[in-house]
Amino acid sequence: MTNRRTFLTAGLSGLTLAMAGARASFAQAPANSGKFVFIILRGAMDGLAAVAPYADPDYRALRGNLALAEPGSPDGCLPLTAGFGLHPNLQTLHGLWQERRMSFVHAAASPYRERSHFDAQDMLEAGTAQVTSGSTGWLNRALALLPASPDAEGVAIGRTIPLVLRGTGKATSWAPPLAPESDMDTLMRLGDLYAGDPMLATALAMAIETNQIADGAEAGMSGRNRVGAYASLASAAARILSAPGGPAAAVLSFEGWDTHANQGATRGQLATRLEALDQAVAALRTGLGPLWSQTTVVIATEFGRTVRVNGTGGTDHGTGGAAFLLGGAVQGGYMMGDWPGLNRLHEDRDLIPANDVRTVFAAGLAHAWRLDQAVVMAEVFNA
């Protein structure tokens, strides 16, 4: 049941209250443990676009126009472990790889095997094999492994606390004091829903047009384009984490990865998002300053996307995807887990989920807070 407090923040003027609350609760105690940052890419990032298995014999045939060129060629991917390359827009991540501060896993998934975004996100965030109404988040449960101190706390950058941070442990949220606008993708989806309703369809189309004129033709609905916000949210997270007595963990949600149409390869909507993600990691590193060396970041998404390109130049909901473990506290530079290959696909469409993405979460928590990874697996993930 929605309570009084959450609906208060849903009023159009309740946001500054949430901000003041978040600041006040970090007031004490020095930070001595490491910092853990979890970045959720909501909407299902195409793992095969972020990390291209360019040497896999089936890669080019299956990926068609979305395939990336080999490292060294024009617009080629950036070399990782032999046979794998990063999308050319992930420059910061590649720099971290070269410093051995980044590892990745491919063909990873939560125990979820269906294709609903939000059910999958719930599963990813609960970190359990089942999700119920009483479910708590794995990051919240992990906070209990920290020695009791005021900074054994998590902060969500956003207007609410996502499931991954919900539970009995201390969690708070911080949202930028901006008017919360719905993004372009939502407006487009509503446009589809209004196909049989001329009144609503016309009103929405006109509103979008007016907004574009108001924003200037170049920027085009910039306020409704979430991509621009990734780096500023990451900077905000860095500020909160590095405040005296700041929380031990932060969660960031970047939305808009559901590229069903016109996904693009080295350029296009997905490339733009990957670049924004890369800039967000750079902003986090810059913002954390000396704390970066004690920081561990995990980047994951709810599932991967179909291996083949669909009829509209995009990809549909899949299963196995990619995840990243990076940060100043990480000893990286290797590929985690197994590569199942592309010669056989899950349900003849998806990358086989060969690796449990929760292993990456456990590895990240162990890095960040100097814990035993097996203990984390058992106590946080019941696995």
Place this chain on the structure above:
Amino acid sequence: MMELDAVIAANRFGLGARPGELALIAANPRGWLLNQVGNTAACQITADGLMSGTQAFEALQAYLQARNAQQRGGDAVRFQADERGRLANLVGQTIGRDIEARIQHAITTPASFGERWVQFWSNHFTVAARSAQTTPFPGTFEREAIRPHVWGRFETLLIAAETHVGMLIYLDQAQSIGPNSQAAQSGAGQRRRAGLNENLAREILELHTLGVNGGYQQADVTEFARALTGWTIAGPRVRRLAGNAQIGEVVFVPALHEPGPRRIMGRSFAASGKNQALDILRFLAGQPVVARQIATKLARHFVADDPPQSLIARLETNFLATQGDLSALAKTLIKSPEAWMPEAGKFKTPNDFLISTMRAGGVASTSTQALRGTFEQLGQAPWRAPSPKGWPDVATEWAAPDAILKRIDWSNLAADALGESTHPVRFAEEALGPALRDTTRTAISRAQTARQGLVLALMSPEFQRR
């Protein structure tokens, strides 16, 4: 499978289903509605600290006295600062509490058709907060003049509304004085720069009864205004003319009344003092054109912007046959096949969109502090209708491009508040039942995030329309 009728009962007639409510209604949708007809108790609002009309008038007097006292002092900067505080205090203790109580009632009441019925009549007899003087009264007006009478006869409701302190102030009747009255002829009346004010008489004819083309002339307006003189409120000075009545009491003061018989629309009304205006109100309530006006407005409110003539005719006939029995009228509406057409003809007002969202989310209580701003931003601040005509009742007035975008943006916020415990598809199913189209269900289930799924549910044509 649940019939569509349950959804129509909840959404078209009511304020939307709370979780589980559709299943309850499905057993007997028409019976669920008919049971609410005549249930006056279910339509009342009681909450701590709600003022009577008399108390609200006293609060206004206290505010005015404090303001006037300071104005004589002369420090302009200090005055501005104090005035803000005084006004906020007046708003807080009068309309503020009423807004809170009304929203609370609307989001939780099991008799949501009754509440729609109340709000229809409250809007028909609009008393809006448009100034410091009018701000204290809309809530008390609705509780005292509208809610107790919505299931009785139209004539009773009409008289209760036109003689309430809120209406007498909102439409300037309180200061209207007969030019030939005793008071006007004496020095006291001249000092008050007093005279006839036609506002209430005109709006009763134009908006509350006959309608703008109802066959009355300017002379009828003036005659009616003369008959209404004397109906006022016991203020600090007037109460002495009204046998020392209590401050804030509605009184008839013979000394302010224009003497003589009146002639309205060819009909004569004897000089009967207080009763002259009441006789005219009864006469107006019985005019056949009123039946047509009310029937059209009701059909437009509940069924379609351009309602079927057959429905209007049926409601009109019933109104005439029962001399304006509002319970009979509601039952006729419920039993009309035109009201149960599957196509959703009405677009929700911002008020009904916000209320139905909270009902669908199972919200039990809410602080309206933040929510009040939301009603305002979506274009329908409670009891702030732009004119005595009340809020518009057709989609073209509410579905402007910017208004749609504002609804979407608010949905985005509301989705965060609702989303913690709500699965978007289940939310849509609970709220819309069989009215949920497959395309919408699919779009919701394919949303990128739970928040986006809820936005799609809230902004779907089937949730926006009824």
